[in-house]
Every structure is written in structure tokens, then in C-alpha cells.
Amino acid sequence: MPKSPLKLLKSQKRNAPPPPAESGFDVPKLARSTLNEEVYEELKQALISGKIAPGSTMTIRSLAQSFGISIMPVREALRRLVAEHVLVLLPNRSVALPLFTPERFHEITRIRTSLEGLAAEEGARHVTPELFDRLTRMTKLMETSPNASPADVLEWNREFHFGLYRASGMPVLVKMIESLWLQVGPLLNLQQQVFAAEKISVYVHHHRALEGLKKKKPAEVRAAIIGDIEDAAKIIGARL
Amino acid sequence: MPKSPLKLLKSQKRNAPPPPAESGFDVPKLARSTLNEEVYEELKQALISGKIAPGSTMTIRSLAQSFGISIMPVREALRRLVAEHVLVLLPNRSVALPLFTPERFHEITRIRTSLEGLAAEEGARHVTPELFDRLTRMTKLMETSPNASPADVLEWNREFHFGLYRASGMPVLVKMIESLWLQVGPLLNLQQQVFAAEKISVYVHHHRALEGLKKKKPAEVRAAIIGDIEDAAKIIGARL
DNA sequence: TAGTGTAATAAGTGATCACAGAGAACACAA
DNA sequence: TTGTGTTCTCTGTGATCACTTATTACACTA
Incomplete structure (x- = not known):
């Protein structure tokens, strides 16, 4: 079962000190999106664009590192995808993109x-x-x-x-x-x-x-x- | 919007010291179930048996306290139910049992x-x-x-x-x-x-x-x- | 008394830590 | 060389803490 490294996005750390000045007006940002939603969308996009091979497993920590964030948002995004049957939970409790029979x-x-x-x-x-x-x-x-x-x-x-x-x-x-x-x-x-x-x-x-x-x-x-x-x-x- | 207190189960704390002796044989326990699954099943049961009124909201912390556990398993169970469209995420990001139109x-x-x-x-x-x-x-x-x-x-x-x-x-x-x-x-x-x-x-x-x-x-x-x-x-x- | 602004509280999100179980690596013996 | 047992690492789960936002409560003013 191949393991996809999945270097999707190397964003900067989240809890690093905020960007220097940020002076000026903030855009209104109607719907503040959460980090787990962003990860969810990112993973979804990777799936439908075929970037992840069916049968490959993925771990929370490695994904979190790729995104440059903690494991929490990744955890929630993965569990959501499992709940939607896009990913499956293996008996080992690791998640995988299911093989297509x-x-x-x-x-x-x-x-x-x-x-x-x-x-x-x-x-x-x-x-x-x-x-x-x-x-x-x-x-x-x-x-x-x-x-x-x-x-x-x-x-x-x-x-x-x-x-x-x-x-x-x-x-x-x-x-x-x-x-x-x-x-x-x-x-x-x-x-x-x-x-x-x-x-x-x-x-x-x-x-x-x-x-x-x-x-x-x-x-x-x-x-x-x-x-x-x-x-x-x-x-x-x-x-x- | 009524808030259901939901005293479902007053189980003992989880990270309390393990039960005294537990001598004797353990049952094989084929599939070790996780705490979040138990909470999920418990909430599901409460839903289908009509214990929760449509439109009522629930908070992670209060549920966690009712169960006598930390918020993590409750959090995951709730998000899973949201992903399955059994519960809905309000704009406030709190969860509720949807009203039936x-x-x-x-x-x-x-x-x-x-x-x-x-x-x-x-x-x-x-x-x-x-x-x-x-x-x-x-x-x-x-x-x-x-x-x-x-x-x-x-x-x-x-x-x-x-x-x-x-x-x-x-x-x-x-x-x-x-x-x-x-x-x-x-x-x-x-x-x-x-x-x-x-x-x-x-x-x-x-x-x-x-x-x-x-x-x-x-x-x-x-x-x-x-x-x-x-x-x-x-x-x-x-x-x- | 009604309206408004401020303080206090509660709640969701994210980070970090601790723990237990699974899997891999490795060494030793047959 | 192959099988086996041990150790070490990795990974998921759960707990706790910190932070931000939303809601509630409350006091002050018109």
C-alpha cells in the first residue's frame, strides 16, 4: 500500500508571531473560515484532481507537518472525510483512500x-x-x-x-x-x-x-x- | 431555542486511577471501541428515541460534563453527526438538532x-x-x-x-x-x-x-x- | 423606563502533552 | 539463512491549556 507524502501546501506556521505590521483596513471577511475547513477543502481538491492514489494511507502528523499546522485541524478534516465515506478507517484506525472494486x-x-x-x-x-x-x-x-x-x-x-x-x-x-x-x-x-x-x-x-x-x-x-x-x-x- | 441539559450518562472519570484489581481473565474484546464512538452511539440512540427535541442546541462542554469525560470525544462525535447531516452547524458554530420544515x-x-x-x-x-x-x-x-x-x-x-x-x-x-x-x-x-x-x-x-x-x-x-x-x-x- | 455601551461569562477552535497499541527494525539463536 | 524475540519508533486517542469570538448580564444615561 503506497504512502503518499502529500506535500500539498507549505504554509507558514500558524502560531508564529503575526505578520509585521498589517496596518490599514482589514477586508470584512464575511464568513471566517476555520483551519479544519481549509484543510478539508484542500484534501477534497486533491482527491478530485487525482493527486492521491486509491489505496494510499495517510497519517495525521505527516499531513499536519505538510500544512505547517498542528494535528487538530487535520484530525477533524480527516474524520469528516471518513464520515462522508470519502476515506475509510482501516482496522488499524489509520485512514486510507479506498480502493475501487x-x-x-x-x-x-x-x-x-x-x-x-x-x-x-x-x-x-x-x-x-x-x-x-x-x-x-x-x-x-x-x-x-x-x-x-x-x-x-x-x-x-x-x-x-x-x-x-x-x-x-x-x-x-x-x-x-x-x-x-x-x-x-x-x-x-x-x-x-x-x-x-x-x-x-x-x-x-x-x-x-x-x-x-x-x-x-x-x-x-x-x-x-x-x-x-x-x-x-x-x-x-x-x-x- | 430550548437547550437540552441531556444528562444521559454519569460515567466515572476516565483518567481516574484504574479499577482496584481487575484480577481474572479479560474478555477478548475483538474490536476495541473508542470513547468518541461510544458517545456517538449514545447520542444517536438519544436522537432516535426522541430524547432530544428538534431545534435544541447543545454544547460540547456540557455534554462532556454529563458524560464525565473530556471534551475531545464529544467534539468528534458531534462533528461526525454534523457531517452525516443528523445535526447542523449554526452560524455561531454551535450544533443543533435541525427543525423539521x-x-x-x-x-x-x-x-x-x-x-x-x-x-x-x-x-x-x-x-x-x-x-x-x-x-x-x-x-x-x-x-x-x-x-x-x-x-x-x-x-x-x-x-x-x-x-x-x-x-x-x-x-x-x-x-x-x-x-x-x-x-x-x-x-x-x-x-x-x-x-x-x-x-x-x-x-x-x-x-x-x-x-x-x-x-x-x-x-x-x-x-x-x-x-x-x-x-x-x-x-x-x-x-x- | 427604555436603550445603549461595557464587563463578565461561556463556547468553539487550535496547540501541546501524555499514553497505549501497532508496526518496524534489529539482534540473536538455530 | 531463517525464524523469533525484543526494543524502539510511529500513530491515533484523549486530556488540558490558551485564545478568540459570541452571548449574556449589568450598569449607566437619556
Whole structure:
């Protein structure tokens, strides 16, 4: 089991003396974010961008040292990711990014079709013209940017899906789908690389969804999103 | 916003000198459980048994004092429950059991029908004769125990549902459903009290499910479970 | 009496320390 | 060389302390 050193961010010590002067006005900072949230976001980002290999373990202390902070915020961030099933607790009580078995992947795909199908159908019922334009723009962006980085394409794809899902007005559902995307995060990256390499286009499903939105047929939107998920899963599933 | 004192358990201090002798054999203790897990389980139990009122806030220190331990395990247990959306983080960063709005309840019900429908249908495909017997027994138990405590009935009902769901062989799905049940936990208790008071029987759905299992018609099992969820939700939804 | 500003208290966050268990490294014997 | 036992290090868990922020209480003034 490889151990990832994970030198993500070498920030300065926190309890070192404060920066020299800091004279002048402070920015309002509406929502003071805590250190553990920053670590959480940082780790999440590392996961979805494929910087951490599935199966690798990580220790609290080494991460804390990489971040240049004490172990407390790292501890909380890791436990949160475990609670969200993004990381798993090994019997030794150390945390690891779970390995993807074909069974687990297949199961998550089935759950995704069920949940995202619901979100898509309900989102279709509440779609506004502005949202429709944004979704169209995202799809165009993906199609007409052959040289875009996989990370960019993934981000556009994410915006397309979640833009539609959020329109459902079902925040709990959206959170659950986000959690599922996080769990398949390491694979999404692989998926996009395969797509880019083999020039596979799954945008037919996006177009079907847009069509369904225009015709105000929520059931068609649902079918299109499910097709999108299943087609992508077929590619990845074959490579597990 | 009421503050629940929550005197759950007055255990002895942890870092007090160890018990006098402890001579004799220790039980093997396969999985050494940590203090934060115990607190987590304890709080979970308090939630599903309705001991904590929705909307009430709780503080780390007061809980720690109730348990007679330091704040660390309580801190981790609370954050875990927040990560699982059982508790919410208020803007003040204090935690609370969320209030149930009709919208949230309705949304969770829709998600439940989607997810539990899937689990029921898939469970029906893998049901064994032994499991069928157990499910039949649970239903009989519920029907023929007019004086059973609501907590007992809830437990039997839970075993019926999750026994079926677990047969699906989809552990991720089962975990997600468990999380949803936890979120509606405070209402499940209310529900059972209403049922007991008004002698409402929802067991027709259980019988339909058993029938579907016997006839090997997974789709019918799905429909029965969805009917069960929606009927129960109708009762509760009307009282929100 | 009502409103406001200040002091006192409580609570969450982060750092550090202490401890116990697991794992690795190493030395010694067969 | 291989197996075994011991030691040492590493890691997670829990306790305690320090700090900052938010809430409450209280006193003073209009």
C-alpha cells in the first residue's frame, strides 16, 4: 500500500508571531473560515484532481507537518472525510483512500442513476430560461474546447449537472449527490483522460437533456442524465 | 431555542486511577471501541428515541460534563453527526438538532422512496428462505403485540426494512438509507405514537411486500415498500 | 423606563502533552 | 539463512491549556 507524502501546501506556521505590521483596513471577511475547513477543502481538491492514489494511507502528523499546522485541524478534516465515506478507517484506525472494486463502482453507479435521475427530473420542472442558457453554454464550452485541460472539462461538466440538480430545490438530495461524486472523484479524473485520449463524446446525452428541457419533458431529461451516467460508467467499468 | 441539559450518562472519570484489581481473565474484546464512538452511539440512540427535541442546541462542554469525560470525544462525535447531516452547524458554530420544515420532510421522503425502492427491489432478488421467515416473523410480531412499547415496534419495523435492504448486497446504499433514517429519527418516534394512539395499521404494505417476495416479483416488493413509506409520511406530514 | 455601551461569562477552535497499541527494525539463536 | 524475540519508533486517542469570538448580564444615561 503506497504512502503518499502529500506535500500539498507549505504554509507558514500558524502560531508564529503575526505578520509585521498589517496596518490599514482589514477586508470584512464575511464568513471566517476555520483551519479544519481549509484543510478539508484542500484534501477534497486533491482527491478530485487525482493527486492521491486509491489505496494510499495517510497519517495525521505527516499531513499536519505538510500544512505547517498542528494535528487538530487535520484530525477533524480527516474524520469528516471518513464520515462522508470519502476515506475509510482501516482496522488499524489509520485512514486510507479506498480502493475501487468493480462491485463498489457498479453499486455507486446504480445509486447515482436513481438519485441524479430524480434530481434531473425535478430540476427540469423548475428550470428557468437563464439556467437553460447557462447549461447550453457549458455544453458548448465542452464541445468547442478540444485543447482544454481535463480539469476544466470536469469542472464544466460538474457545473452542467449540478446546475440542473440545484434547480430541483432539493438541497438534501444535492448534498447526497455531491457526496457520491466525491467518492468517485478519483475515477472521474481517469474517465476524462480516457475521453480526451479516445475522443469519445458523451455530449449526445447533454443535448438530449437540453432538448428535453426545451420541450418541457422532465422524463426525457431524466433518461438523458441516466444515459450520460451509464455510458461514462461503461467506459470506466471496463478498465477496472 | 430550548437547550437540552441531556444528562444521559454519569460515567466515572476516565483518567481516574484504574479499577482496584481487575484480577481474572479479560474478555477478548475483538474490536476495541473508542470513547468518541461510544458517545456517538449514545447520542444517536438519544436522537432516535426522541430524547432530544428538534431545534435544541447543545454544547460540547456540557455534554462532556454529563458524560464525565473530556471534551475531545464529544467534539468528534458531534462533528461526525454534523457531517452525516443528523445535526447542523449554526452560524455561531454551535450544533443543533435541525427543525423539521414540511419541505425538508417531503424532500427526504421522496429520496427515501427512490433509494429504499431500489434497495427493496434488489433485496427481493437475493432473498433467502431464512430471510423470508425472519421478515414474516417481524411482521407477525408487530401485529400481535398490541401492548408493545413504541420503541420495540420501531425496532421490529427497522429490522424488517433493513433486513430486506441488506439482502441487496449494496452496502453503500444501505449506509445512505441508514443516514436518512437517522435524519428522520425524531419523527419516526412521533409516527409510532400516532399509530399506536389511532390504531392505524400500515402492515398491509408489509404483507404486500411478503407476497411479492413469495411470488418472486421484485417490482411488487418495491411498490409495497414505497407505499409503506408514503402512507407513513402522509400521517406525519399532516402533523407538521 | 427604555436603550445603549461595557464587563463578565461561556463556547468553539487550535496547540501541546501524555499514553497505549501497532508496526518496524534489529539482534540473536538455530 | 531463517525464524523469533525484543526494543524502539510511529500513530491515533484523549486530556488540558490558551485564545478568540459570541452571548449574556449589568450598569449607566437619556
